[in-house]
Amino acid sequence: MDLAQSASGLALGLFMWGHMFFVSTILISKDAMWAVTKFFEGYFFFGTAYPGVVSAVVAGVLVLVMVHAFLAMRKFPANYRQYRAFTGHRALMGHEDTTLWWWQFLTGFALFFLAAVHLYQMLMHPGDIGPYGSADRVWSGRWWPIYLVMLFAVELHGGIGLYRLCVKWGWFEGKDPAASRKRLKTAKWALTVFFLVLGLATLGAYMKIGYEHRDLVGERHTPSWVVPDPKEKAP
Amino acid sequence: MADGQALRKLTIRILRYNPRVPGDVPRLQDYEIEEADGMTLFIALNDIRDRLDGSIAFDFVCRAGICGSCAMMIDGRPGLACRTLTKNLGAVITLAPLPVFELVADLSVDTGKWMRGMSERLEAWVHVKQGEIDLKRIEDRMDPDLAEEIFELDRCIECGCCVAGCGTARMRDDFVGAVGLNKIARFRLDPRDTRTDEDFYELVGDDDGVFGCMSLLACHDVCPKQLPLQTQIAFLRRKMVKQGTLG
Numbered sequence: 479m480d481l482a483q484s485a486s487g488l489a490l491g492l493f494m495w496g497h498m499f500f501v502s503t504i505l506i507s508k509d510a511m512w513a514v515t516k517f518f519e520g521y522f523f524f525g526t527a528y529p530g531v532v533s534a535v536v537a538g539v540l541v542l543v544m545v546h547a548f549l550a551m552r553k554f555p556a557n558y559r560q561y562r563a564f565t566g567h568r569a570l571m572g573h574e575d576t577t578l579w580w581w582q583f584l585t586g587f588a589l590f591f592l593a594a595v596h597l598y599q600m601l602m603h604p605g606d607i608g609p610y611g612s613a614d615r616v617w618s619g620r621w622w623p624i625y626l627v628m629l630f631a632v633e634l635h636g637g638i639g640l641y642r643l644c645v646k647w648g649w650f651e652g653k654d655p656a657a658s659r660k661r662l663k664t665a666k667w668a669l670t671v672f673f674l675v676l677g678l679a680t681l682g683a684y685m686k687i688g689y690e691h692r693d694l695v696g697e698r699h700t701p702s703w704v705v706p707d708p709k710e711k712a713p
Numbered sequence: 714m715a716d717g718q719a720l721r722k723l724t725i726r727i728l729r730y731n732p733r734v735p736g737d738v739p740r741l742q743d744y745e746i747e748e749a750d751g752m753t754l755f756i757a758l759n760d761i762r763d764r765l766d767g768s769i770a771f772d773f774v775c776r777a778g779i780c781g782s783c784a785m786m787i788d789g790r791p792g793l794a795c796r797t798l799t800k801n802l803g804a805v806i807t808l809a810p811l812p813v814f815e816l817v818a819d820l821s822v823d824t825g826k827w828m829r830g831m832s833e834r835l836e837a838w839v840h841v842k843q844g845e846i847d848l849k850r851i852e853d854r855m856d857p858d859l860a861e862e863i864f865e866l867d868r869c870i871e872c873g874c875c876v877a878g879c880g881t882a883r884m885r886d887d888f889v890g891a892v893g894l895n896k897i898a899r900f901r902l903d904p905r906d907t908r909t910d911e912d913f914y915e916l917v918g919d920d921d922g923v924f925g926c927m928s929l930l931a932c933h934d935v936c937p938k939q940l941p942l943q944t945q946i947a948f949l950r951r952k953m954v955k956q957g958t959l960g
Contacts, residue, residue, distance in 0.1 A: 480924040481954050552920060553927055560884040567812075567883045570789030576880050576929045646928040648947030655944050659930075 483549035484643055486542050491636045491643075493539060498673055501612075502680040504687070508609035509701045515608050532604035540597045547590055554583060574663075575645075578638045585635035592628040609699040610691055617688025618695045622681060629677040637670035721748040721804055725757055727769060728809040731818035741807070742766075754794035754806070755783055758820075771820035778937055781872025784811055785820045791874035793937045811877040824873040831889055835916050837896040839906045855904065866899035866945065868938050875932035875942065887921040891932035891942045894923055898945040901952070910956040918953045926950070 500518075504511040518535070519527035555561040568580050599615075600607070606615060616622045644650055644662050652658045691697070723746050730739040744761045755773055762769050774780040776795045783794035786809040788802060799806065814822040831837075875891035882888045897917050900906045917923045926946055933943040 479920075480950070481958065555884055563883045564880055567880055570786070571878065571931060572789060573878070573929070573931045573934065575934075576931050579880065579927055579929050642928050645930060645943060646926075646947060647951060648944060651944060651947070655941065659943070 479549050479552070483546060484646065486546035486549070487639050488643055490539070490542055490546060491640045493542075494632055494636050495673070498676060498680070502676050504609060504612075504683045505676075505679055508687070508699050509703070511609045511612075512699050512701050519604075527605075529604035529607075532607065533601050536597055536600045536604065540594075540601065543589075543593050543597065547586070550586060554587075575642075579642070582635055582638040582642070585631040585638075588627070588631045589635060592624060592631060595624065596628060609687065610694075610697055611699075613684045613688035613691055614695045615688075616681070616684040618692050622685055622688075625681055629674065629681060633670050633673045633677065637666050637673075640669075641666035722746075723748050723757065723799060724805040725761060726805060726807040727761075727819065728807075729769070729819050730816070731770070732816055733818065748799055752799045754785075754787065754797045754799060754808070757799055757806075758794060758808075769820070770818035772822075779870060781824070781870035781937075784824070784872040784874050784877070784937075785809065786811060786877065791877040791935050793872060793874070796937055811873050813876050813882055814873055822873070824871065827873070827876070828871045828892070831893045832896070835889060835893050835896055837893075837900065839900065839903060840908050840912075841905065842907050845907070853904070859902065859904070863899060863902050866895055866902070866940065869895055869899075869940060870938060872937060874935045874937055878931035878935040880929050880931065881925055881927050885921070885925065888925050889917060889922055891926075891936075891946065893917070894926070894946050894949055895940060895942060897923075898949050901949070910952055911960075914953055914956040917949070918957055923950050923953050 500514050501511075503514045516522065516527055518532055519529050520531045521527040555564055564580070568576050599621075606612070616625060641662055645659060650658055650662060725744045725746060726741050727744065728739060729742045731737050744765050746757055746760050746765075749756070755776055758769065758771050762771075771785070771794070772782040773795060774782045776783075778793050778796040781793065784791060785794055786792075786807075787794070787797055788807050789809075791811060794808075808820055810816055810820050810822045811824070814824050814827050816822055869892060871892060873892070876882045879888070879890055882890045894917060897913055900908065901910075901913055919925070923946065928946075930943055932946075933941075936942055
């Protein structure tokens with residue numbers, strides 16, 4: 479069970495890094511984000527976009543989340559006595575890794591609900607992913623508050639989790655485990671800050687596009703290379 | 714003081730409670746003492762017991778970090794009183810007995826009872842197959858590097874700091890703690906012990922054993938003997954996963 483919990487956590491952690499890079503392509507351009515979306519819908523392989531491909535991937539991620547959450551639950555405080563014992567212990571000890579686990583637990587618990595809502599939406603409406611589709615959902619659909627909370631929950635949970643995986647299984651330990659652990663923790667915080675900044679910038683970009691597109695909700699983005707810029711036609 | 718700093722007035726705040734005294738209730742009691750050069754908590758506690766209050770219960774034997782008797786919670790963290798210099802702490806020092814273990818009184822706990830239970834459960838002794846025991850046979854030579862490796866893990870003094878500092882042990886009574894996992898790692902290394910990974914898996918291959926550990930690493934961080942618990946537990950986990958999955 480420990481191995482399955484770690485493996486599912488590793489897969490989800492790495493997936494979230496990839497996910498963040500893909501959604502953040504909106505910071506490059508709407509066309510770049512459109513291309514990424516269509517790539518995952520198989521457009522560049524089949525010549526036609528199949529949003530169902532995305533649904534299949536989402537279903538896989540949902541199963542992974544469920545497996546991971548189910549296995550991780552066995553580490554949770556099982557009753558009030560255990561809850562009090564751990565919270566009191568954490569507060570008195572002032573030990574960083576113990577406190578990080580508590581945050582991992584809290585954010586993991588929050589993700590039971592946040593991730594479930596997000597994944598269900600993606601599972602049922604994969605065709606709505608795109609520069610305008612996503613931006614409309616974020617702004618006009620009023621999803622940005624949940625994405626904002628989820629961003630912090632995911633990045634904290636994933637960052638701490640990946641660090642813990644390394645110390646748990648002895649990865650990258652080298653000849654000096656103490657120095658390696660320090661380096662791992664530095665890397666963990668650096669990655670967490672990086673993905674938080676990237677995530678906030680990305681969310682901000684979708685909110686801006688969604689706000690500007692608020693009167694045209696439902697319209698889909700057409701890449702600039704398909705439709706010539708109207709300005710070029712102007713005399 | 715030797716380094717030119719003024720002597721401090723220390724407040725030693727001790728959690729007092731004797732469960733064997735009817736009507737006694739847990740309470741914090743303050744003792745004011747003057748800090749001395751090179752003062753350890755062990756010296757401070759003896760000073761209090763000699764001059765201020767002879768009723769305080771705490772344990773010590775060796776005074777040199779060898780016996781593990783004087784382990785206690787020092788400002789919320791487990792540590793040995795004899796190895797803790799007061800100059801490294803604030804002017805108010807809070808002392809409490811180690812949790813998890815049976816309280817005798819005040820700062821004194823019975824770690825022996827817990828340790829014995831854990832040792833019996835994990836069969837923490839060299840196992841030799843019946844019939845192979847030959848008391849007249851000269852023991853096989855051991856590679857010095859291996860002997861050194863075993864000795865490194867054998868340095869554990871069973872002070873209980875790793876257990877008291879462990880969030881898992883605080884929540885789950887049956888968790889064997891780093892001390893138990895370290896023992897398994899030690900006997901696993903020992904060529905005189907005929908047990909296989911299959912046998913060790915039966916002992917620690919579950920959530921009360923190595924798979925219950927949440928890798929909080931407080932055990933590693935508070936161990937007064939600086940045992941390589943992080944490395945050993947990770948190594949044992951890998952071996953037990955291999956045993957559990959591949960057999």
